[in-house]
Amino acid sequence: MILTGADRCRLFPNYFGPCFCEFWEEATVSPRTGLILLSYFYLITVYLTAGTHNSFTFCLDESGSVTPCASDAVHGLVTLFGSLAKKIVSNWSKTQSLDVIAQLRAGVRYFDIRVSGKPGSSTLHVVHGLYGPPVDSCLDSLAAFLDQHRYEIVLLDFNHFYDMDSAAHDRLVQALIDRLPLLSLCRL
Numbered sequence: 001m002i003l004t005g006a007d008r009c010r011l012f013p014n015y016f017g018p019c020f021c022e023f024w025e026e027a028t029v030s031p032r033t034g035l036i037l038l039s040y041f042y043l044i045t046v047y048l049t050a051g052t053h054n055s056f057t058f059c060l061d062e063s064g065s066v067t068p069c070a071s072d073a074v075h076g077l078v079t080l081f082g083s084l085a086k087k088i089v090s091n092w093s094k095t096q097s098l099d100v101i102a103q104l105r106a107g108v109r110y111f112d113i114r115v116s117g118k119p120g121s122s123t124l125h126v127v128h129g130l131y132g133p134p135v136d137s138c139l140d141s142l143a144a145f146l147d148q149h150r151y152e153i154v155l156l157d158f159n160h161f162y163d164m165d166s167a168a169h170d171r172l173v174q175a176l177i178d179r180l181p182l183l184s185l186c187r188l
Helices: 005-011 013-021 041-045 072-081 083-093 100-105 135-148 166-179
Strands: 026-029 036-039 050-052 108-118 121-128 130-134 155-162
Touching: 072 083, 083 130, 100 108, 100 135, 108 135, 121 135, 121 166, 130 135, 135 166, 155 166
Parallel strands: 050 108, 108 155
Antiparallel strands: 026 036, 108 121, 121 130
């Protein structure tokens, strides 16, 4: 059975909403399982959203060490000038002034995230020049928001990894699975 856009909106008004129906080309009911199969790829390919660069760097630790992602020049400056250089690096590296929840409330739905292990710790941190908040706390905030806004689409782009072995990658994947519904995760 093929459902038209009008049929889908009439049969499932609370699920599809008026703005999504025009993008779906068809919805079919599987004769074997009875499940409704949606072809919504067109919607995803034209998805426009607000995003932030180095999204979770709203709070960087100026008292800690410089991260592996920092350039040799930054490492050299911090070696020579200590905390003064770290203050400058912090001001340069902090690309966001809003925490995770505030960014979500402001409409941000794409997050660019750099992750690093920290020497002497199994905790993964957001990084950009200096170590930021633990990834777990950022994911907890994100999960809390998504629990209250179940129909939101949020894209997490983990695109840089530093000082992470396979066990650290496994911890990151497990943190995502623990906090976000498994069906909402998609590896691109």
